[in-house]
Amino acid sequence: MTQSTPGSTTPPGWYPDPSDPRFVRWWDGHAWTANQAPRQAQYQPAFQPPRTEISPQTPVYNPFIWAITLLPLVSLVFMLTWQPEFRMVTTRQGVTTVDPLSIYTPGYFLLMVSGFVIYGLSVFFAYLDHQRLLKSGVVRPFHxxxxxxxxxxYVIGRSVIVQKVAQKRGLWPVWATIAVFVVSMVIAGIWTSNLMQSMMSSFGYSVST
Structure with missing residues (x-):
């Protein structure tokens, strides 16, 4: 198609421009036209190496993944140390209400701050765990x-990928996380019930047990 050829069987379309390979030119089925456009690079997906199994002796657990799993218990400890008193005060308008200072104690703010600290530590430990898995030979671990x-x-995604390359190992952090969640919910439920009873007693209501 480098020249006009009557009777050519090449169908019309965009083809590499014979005068400039950086462009494509429209071939009308008989001759090149003046229509020209930049040549677009063909899309080539990035090569991703397959995940291969690691040796049975290669450790798949490390202190960082266990720290991520157990960190919620730290927040639970701070919650148990917060014991508001629910003192009642009377405003100038004669309205009796709960004294905010009896709720927003240092223990309350410590509980709030601990939540942000635990969140940040979880992300940091996830990064360290990811690096440890790379050094152990795990290809493309969960990010x-x-x-x-x-x-x-992160714990679920990490465990699923590790389980695929570590010969059915790697799911213990998931079970540990579920256990921590269940224990935390039970303790938090009991603590909340006691807190509500204390609040109702402060309001002058009789709470039967």
Whole structure:
């Protein structure tokens, strides 16, 4: 197609410009036209090496993944140390209400701060765990940035990938996370019940047990 050829069987279309390979030119089926456009590079997907199994002797657990799993218990400890008194005060308008200072104690702010600290530590430990898995030979481990969404999401994704390359190992962090969640919910439920009873007693209501 480097020249006009009557009777050519080449169908009309865009083809590499014979005068400049950086462009494509429209072939109308008989001759080159003046229509020209930049040549677009063909898309080539990035090569991703397959995940291969690691040796049975290669450790798949490390202190960082266990720290991520157990960190919620630290927040639970701070919650148990917060014991508001629910003192009642009377405003100038004669309205009786709860004294805010009896709720927003140092223990309350410590509990709030601990939540942010635990979140940050979870992301940091996820990064360290990701680096440790790379050094152990795990190809494309679950990315640590998922911990920004939730530590539980990272633990699940990490365990699924490790389980695929470590011969059915790697799921213990998931079970540990579930156990920590169940224990935390039970303790938090009991603590909340006691807190509500204390609040109702402060309001002058009789709470039967």
């Amino acid at each position: 640590w940035a998922w911990a920004f969404l939730s530590a539980f999401v």
